[in-house]
Amino acid sequence: MANQSFAKSVMKKATIGVIVGVLLVVGAKFTHFPYVFQVMFFIYAMLGALVFILLDAPAMKRLEGVKAVGALVVFYLLLSGLYIAGASILPQFDPEDEKGKIEKILKPRRAQTEQGKADELIARAKELDERAQALSKQLASLGAEAQVEVVEQPSSAGAGAATGDVIALGKEQWELQECYNCHKLFGQGGKKRGPELDNIGNLMTVDQLREKILNPKSWKAEGFDKDYDKGKMPDKYKDLMFPKEIDALVAFLSSLKDASVKTPKPIKMN
Amino acid sequence: MKTLNRSLWIFLVLCLGGVAAAFGQVPDAPPVDFPYAGNRTGVWVVAQLHILFAAFILGAPIFAVVAEWLGYKNNDPKYDRLAKEVIKVTVILYSMTALTGGLFIFVLLGTYPDFSTWLIKHFFLVFAVIYPLLFILETIILYTYFYSWDSMKGAKKGRHIALGILLNIVGTVTLFVIDGPTSFMNTPAKAAEGLSLVEFIQTAGLWDKMANYSWMPLNLHRLVGNVTFGGFIAGLIAAYMFMGSKTDEERSYYDWMGFVGNMIGVGALLLLPFMGYLLAYELCDYDASICPYMMADQLSMFFEMQGAMIGLIFLASNYYIWLSLKRIQGVDQVRISGFVALVVLLMPAIMGYTWKMFPPPEWQSLIVLGALVVLPAILGKIPGLKNFTVSAFTMIKVGFLMIVVADAIWMTPHGFVPTQGLATEEVELPSWAGELALMPAKNAAAFTLVFLTVVNYILYNRAIKRGTIIWGKIDFASQFVLIFLAFSAIWTMGLMGTVRSLTRKYYHVYNLVPDFSPEAFTPTLAYSAWWITGVTIVFYAVVSFAILVTLKAGSPKPVGSPASPIPAEAK
Numbered sequence: 001m002a003n004q005s006f007a008k009s010v011m012k013k014a015t016i017g018v019i020v021g022v023l024l025v026v027g028a029k030f031t032h033f034p035y036v037f038q039v040m041f042f043i044y045a046m047l048g049a050l051v052f053i054l055l056d057a058p059a060m061k062r063l064e065g066v067k068a069v070g071a072l073v074v075f076y077l078l079l080s081g082l083y084i085a086g087a088s089i090l091p092q093f094d095p096e097d098e099k100g101k102i103e104k105i106l107k108p109r110r111a112q113t114e115q116g117k118a119d120e121l122i123a124r125a126k127e128l129d130e131r132a133q134a135l136s137k138q139l140a141s142l143g144a145e146a147q148v149e150v151v152e153q154p155s156s157a158g159a160g161a162a163t164g165d166v167i168a169l170g171k172e173q174w175e176l177q178e179c180y181n182c183h184k185l186f187g188q189g190g191k192k193r194g195p196e197l198d199n200i201g202n203l204m205t206v207d208q209l210r211e212k213i214l215n216p217k218s219w220k221a222e223g224f225d226k227d228y229d230k231g232k233m234p235d236k237y238k239d240l241m242f243p244k245e246i247d248a249l250v251a252f253l254s255s256l257k258d259a260s261v262k263t264p265k266p267i268k269m270n
Numbered sequence: 271m272k273t274l275n276r277s278l279w280i281f282l283v284l285c286l287g288g289v290a291a292a293f294g295q296v297p298d299a300p301p302v303d304f305p306y307a308g309n310r311t312g313v314w315v316v317a318q319l320h321i322l323f324a325a326f327i328l329g330a331p332i333f334a335v336v337a338e339w340l341g342y343k344n345n346d347p348k349y350d351r352l353a354k355e356v357i358k359v360t361v362i363l364y365s366m367t368a369l370t371g372g373l374f375i376f377v378l379l380g381t382y383p384d385f386s387t388w389l390i391k392h393f394f395l396v397f398a399v400i401y402p403l404l405f406i407l408e409t410i411i412l413y414t415y416f417y418s419w420d421s422m423k424g425a426k427k428g429r430h431i432a433l434g435i436l437l438n439i440v441g442t443v444t445l446f447v448i449d450g451p452t453s454f455m456n457t458p459a460k461a462a463e464g465l466s467l468v469e470f471i472q473t474a475g476l477w478d479k480m481a482n483y484s485w486m487p488l489n490l491h492r493l494v495g496n497v498t499f500g501g502f503i504a505g506l507i508a509a510y511m512f513m514g515s516k517t518d519e520e521r522s523y524y525d526w527m528g529f530v531g532n533m534i535g536v537g538a539l540l541l542l543p544f545m546g547y548l549l550a551y552e553l554c555d556y557d558a559s560i561c562p563y564m565m566a567d568q569l570s571m572f573f574e575m576q577g578a579m580i581g582l583i584f585l586a587s588n589y590y591i592w593l594s595l596k597r598i599q600g601v602d603q604v605r606i607s608g609f610v611a612l613v614v615l616l617m618p619a620i621m622g623y624t625w626k627m628f629p630p631p632e633w634q635s636l637i638v639l640g641a642l643v644v645l646p647a648i649l650g651k652i653p654g655l656k657n658f659t660v661s662a663f664t665m666i667k668v669g670f671l672m673i674v675v676a677d678a679i680w681m682t683p684h685g686f687v688p689t690q691g692l693a694t695e696e697v698e699l700p701s702w703a704g705e706l707a708l709m710p711a712k713n714a715a716a717f718t719l720v721f722l723t724v725v726n727y728i729l730y731n732r733a734i735k736r737g738t739i740i741w742g743k744i745d746f747a748s749q750f751v752l753i754f755l756a757f758s759a760i761w762t763m764g765l766m767g768t769v770r771s772l773t774r775k776y777y778h779v780y781n782l783v784p785d786f787s788p789e790a791f792t793p794t795l796a797y798s799a800w801w802i803t804g805v806t807i808v809f810y811a812v813v814s815f816a817i818l819v820t821l822k823a824g825s826p827k828p829v830g831s832p833a834s835p836i837p838a839e840a841k
Contacts, residue, residue, distance in 0.1 A: 032700040036686045041678070048674040051585060055592060055667065060747040068513050075750060076810070079757055080803045086578060087799030090571040091697075093688035095791040098568065102776045102790055110786045180691070181562035189690070193558070232558040236781050239467045 009056050017049025105176050108242060170252025173245050177237065185256070193232060195221040198261035201254045208266070209250045214238045221264040228269075302380035307801075309381035310789035314771070315805055316377045318764055320370035322809045325492070325763065327367050328441045329500030330360045331412070333534055335434035342427050352527050355821055356504055357416050362816040364412060368405075382787075385778045393451045395476055404444040411437045445496075446489050450480035455779050456770065457483040457556040467782055483556040487549040488770075494541045499759060501535025506756035507817050509749040514822055522742030528752050529594060533727070535755065536587045540723060543580070543716040546766070553773060557781070560773050566690040568792040572769050574683055575795060579762040581677030584719045586755050588673060591726045592666055593748040600737030605659040607650030610725060611668045613642055617718045618672070618679055618711075625710035643721070662729045669722040679715040682706045688795075760809060764802035 024041040033041075063071050111120055174180065180189030184196040204212070204219075212219045216233035227233075237246070304312030334353040341349025379386045390397050415433050422430035459478045461470035471479070508528035515521045554561040563569060595601050620642065628634040649655050660668075684690070684707035685698040705711055774780045776790040784790075 031703070033703070034696050034698065034700075036697055037682075037699065040681070044674055044678045048671065051589075051670050051674060052667070054589065055670065057747070059745040060750075062746050063513070071750075072513075072753070075753065076757070076807070079754065080807065083579075083761055084796070084799045084803055087575050088796035090574050090795055091686055091688045092571070092794040092796055093568045093792060095793065098791045099788075106776060106784050106786055106790070109784055113786075178559060178562075178567075181559060181567065193562070230555075230558075234557045234559050236467075236557060239461070240781060 003058070006056070006058050010053050013049050013053045013056075017046050017052075020048070021045030101176055104172070166248050166251045167255050169245075169248035170250070170255075173241070173249040174252060177241070177249070182232070193227065195224060195264040196261055197253065197263055198256055198258040199263035200266075201257040202259060203263060204254070204266050206250055206254050209253050210246060212266070213241075213246060213249065218269055220267045220269050222267060223264050301383055304377075304381055308789050309787065311793075311801060313374075313377055313381055314768070315801060316370060316374045318767055318802075318805045319809060320367065320374045321767060322760060322763065322805070323363055323367040323370055323812075324445075325496045325499045326503055326813070327360055327364050327412075328445055329496030329498070330356050330503065331415075331434065331437050331441060331500075332497050333500035333504055333531075334360070335431060335438055336534070337530070338434060339431050342431060348523065348526060349530075351523070352504070352530065354419055355507065355527075356500075357412075357419075358820045359503075359507060359813075359816050361412065361416050362820055363813065364409070366812060366816075382778070385783060385785075388783065389451060389455075389779075392471070392479060393454075393476070396447060396450060396480075400447055401444070404440060404447060408437065408440045408444055411440060442493065445492060449485060449488050449492065450482075453485040453488045454479050454482050456488075456774055457553065458779050458782050460556075471782060484549060484552050487545070487552045491542075491545040491549045494538050494545045495763065497538035498535050498542055499763065501531050501533070501538060502752075502756040502759045503813065504531030505535060505752040506813070507531070507821065509752040510814065510817050511821060512749050518742050525742045525744050528744075528749070532587060532590050532752060532755065535759070536723060536727075539583065539587065539759075540720045543720070547713075547716075549770075562690070563775065564769065564773060566684065568689055569769055569772060570683060570690075571688055571795050572765065572772075572798070574681060575799070576762065576765060576769075577677065577681035579758060579765065580719075581673065581680065583755060583758050583762065584673050584677070584723065585670070586751050586758065588666070588669060588723060588726055590748055590751045590755070591730055592670075593745045593751065595662065595666070595730060595733055597740050597744050598733045598737040599740065601662055601733045604662040604729060604733045604736060606662065606665050606725075606729060606732075607646050607656070608658040608660045609646035609649045609655075611660050611665055613646050614668055614672050614718070614722050614725065617642060617721060618676055618714045621714035621717055622679075622705070622711045625713055626705060626708070629710070630713075639717075662733060665729060666726055669726055672718055672722055676715040676718040679706060679711050680719075682711075757806065757810065760806045761802060764805055765798070768798050768802065 021042040024045055025038045028038045028041050111117065174185070179185075182194035183189065185198060200209070208219065214237065216235050217228075217231070220228040241249070301309070303309065307315070334356045337349045337356070338353035341347060341353065411433065415430070415437050418430060418433070422433075458467065458471060459474055459482050461467045465473075505528050508524045508531055512521055512524035512528060515524055550561075550564065553564075565573060621639065624635050624638040628638075630636070650658075682699070684704070685693040687693045687697050699707055772792055775792075776785050777783060778785050
């Protein structure tokens with residue numbers, strides 16, 4: 001009898017859960033929530049139904065001995081599976097995206113360490129050795145009168161700089177230092193933490209931009225008083241970036257001259 | 271004899287000299303490559319295990335000494351037995367803490383020798399003197415506290431409780447001391463004017479490095495977390511013992527113990543979101559770029575998972591109150607002002623709006639908050655309105671509805687993307703609903719969860735004053751709820767520990783010592799979840815074994831017979 005009434009209660013609450021879920025989905029669709037949020041709302045409606053089913057569930061029978069141990073093991077497996085599945089269903093950040101970025105940031109810093117210098121020397125010695133071996137093979141196969149063509153290999157370091165494209169390097173620094181997390185640019189990023197910078201090149205000189213990056217307290221953006229007072233812009237770049245990286249970033253920023261975007265006026269502070 | 275002694279000493283010195291000379295000619299061994307998992311994951315797993323055991327041995331004594339004091343004050347031997355059983359398990363797990371701590375050092379030195387040496391040199395006094403001395407002191411006090419339990423009874427009980435308090439003081443100081451280097455890795459001291467961070471750290475004193483931005487928030491977060499942990503593990507112990515009990519007396523005792531463990535766990539849990547918020551606030555204050563990294567970038571989905579876990583933990587702890595209420599005879603007569611139910615229903619909307627307009631600590635926000643908390647009590651006393659009441663069960667059902675709603679708000683992200691860089695309209699909130707993803711809405715959701723849990727405990731308190739508790743007759747499902755709570759709390763600790771470590775990005779010490787190893791990237795949430803689950807299971811297995819060995823093997827006889835239904839008020 002109790003089982004029958006519980007079964008009825010389950011049916012009733014599950015039906016209510018589905019109805020509420022469908023109503024939420026329809027409401028969400030009508031108010032322009034994307035599909036993934038509609039799914040989330042439906043899941044929450046079903047979770048609510050499950051909770052209310054559990055509230056009126058009949059008392060569980062006592063388990064003893066092997067049955068109790070078995071139930072515990074199954075329970076742990078279920079929980080483990082649930083948590084792993086839950087974490088796996090959510091969108092995953094691809095580490096490969098970050099690895100390239102880390103390589104670009106850390107490579108020049110590693111090169112400055114003793115280990116880095118040693119690694120570079122070893123790599124260079126290996127490269128020379130390989131080239132010497134290739135040359136002697138060529139000599140041996142072609143004879144002494146043969147002309148050997150030595151191809152100059154460009155150094156991998158500073159390839160971008162060699163092309164003189166400082167602005168491109170500056171844009172790369174913009175990405176690597178994640179300036180986009182606070183500043184909107186080209187209509188992307190930002191979230192109002194810092195001013196939109198599309199027209200900053202018309203408002204600040206190269207020296208002023210450099211001063212702002214090295215000492216964030218030196219300039220304030222109009223309308224960003226609270227953020228300025230709280231010291232929102234990190235004062236770490238003087239320690240983290242090499243001078244040529246800062247130069248490149250400054251060159252990139254000074255090239256931003258889109259007057260159609262209202263970049264807040266910079267105010268000199270100290 | 272003297273000659274023999276002298277010869278032995280000379281022999282020993284020669285041996286040592288020989289070993290030193292031999293080692294002097296041997297080139298440095300290369301760093302270890304941790305099999306299968308890699309070095310970073312290897313360190314992560316061992317460190318996480320150590321932290322879990324450490325959290326237990328620091329949290330459980332707080333729980334135990336409070337219980338012992340309650341037993342002494344109320345002359346109730348049940349509390350004394352509870353305290354002693356928890357300490358029994360603590361003593362066993364104490365050795366596991368030391369073992370995993372030693373293992374952690376070895377693994378760290380083997381896998382990251384350069385960085386480990388660097389860190390040890392900067393905190394040499396801490397690692398070589400203060401921490402070991404505190405650990406030894408804590409060991410002596412813990413064992414004295416445990417082994418003097420039976421001899422320090424009656425008139426000596428006060429002194430025994432004082433010993434327990436001393437144990438907790440030393441434990442807390444130990445935690446604070448070791449949190450220094452840990453928090454330093456997240457937020458190394460800010461450089462003095464005119465110096466670079468590297469230059470400043472080279473000359474900074476130990477205190478400058480210890481008292482960094484996140485040190486005190488981390489101390490508070492871990493302290494409260496440890497009490498929560500201790501409470502839930504006491505609940506776990508009770509659940510195991512309840513399931514294995516053969517008599518009604520045993521069942522009634524462990525039913526009661528589970529209730530107390532859950533109450534302390536939940537009580538501390540109520541503070542935990544705010545302590546976590548404080549820690550996150552200080553991290554962001556140190557470097558504002560940490561905030562978007564956590565909330566909108568690589569770690570954003572870790573916080574989604576955290577939202578889900580917190581929601582489940584609140585659901586489960588309130589479900590346990592529900593099951594506890596159901597076994598109280600006369601609970602049907604307990605009622606509460608209907609205005610409380612109304613406040614709970616409206617709270618997320620009102621507080622979300624208020625905190626948006628007046629972010630705390632602005633006084634207007636505190637006024638509204640205070641009014642919401644006090645108003646139902648005032649309105650409930652006004653003639654004509656005081657008859658507007660709802661039953662305890664209705665109120666709790668409204669509470670459950672709002673737990674689901676509050677958790678949905680907590681879990682609503684700005685976009686379902688692993689980084690905002692990939693955000694498109696198809697996965698982002700519509701602009702009109704953007705507020706749902708901001709802090710005022712999240713704070714309102716957290717406050718609602720806390721508020722209605724407190725309301726549920728007030729109802730429970732009223733019920734036990736008016737009704738009759740039948741200890742031991744609780745729904746058997748409640749034991750699985752206790753086990754669920756402990757498992758989920760441990761899992762969440764693992765998740766949040768992962769987040770704290772990952773906020774250092776590709777640095778061993780944020781912005782100061784880069785991690786040049788190939789594993790310096792942010793692992794995926796799914797990958798992390800596998801390891802967190804693995805660590806939780808290993809920890810659970812050891813704790814379960816310790817409980818069975820210490821308590822089940824030598825089950826003491828029950829004290830008193832609380833199984834018989836006794837009106838709580840009469841008692």
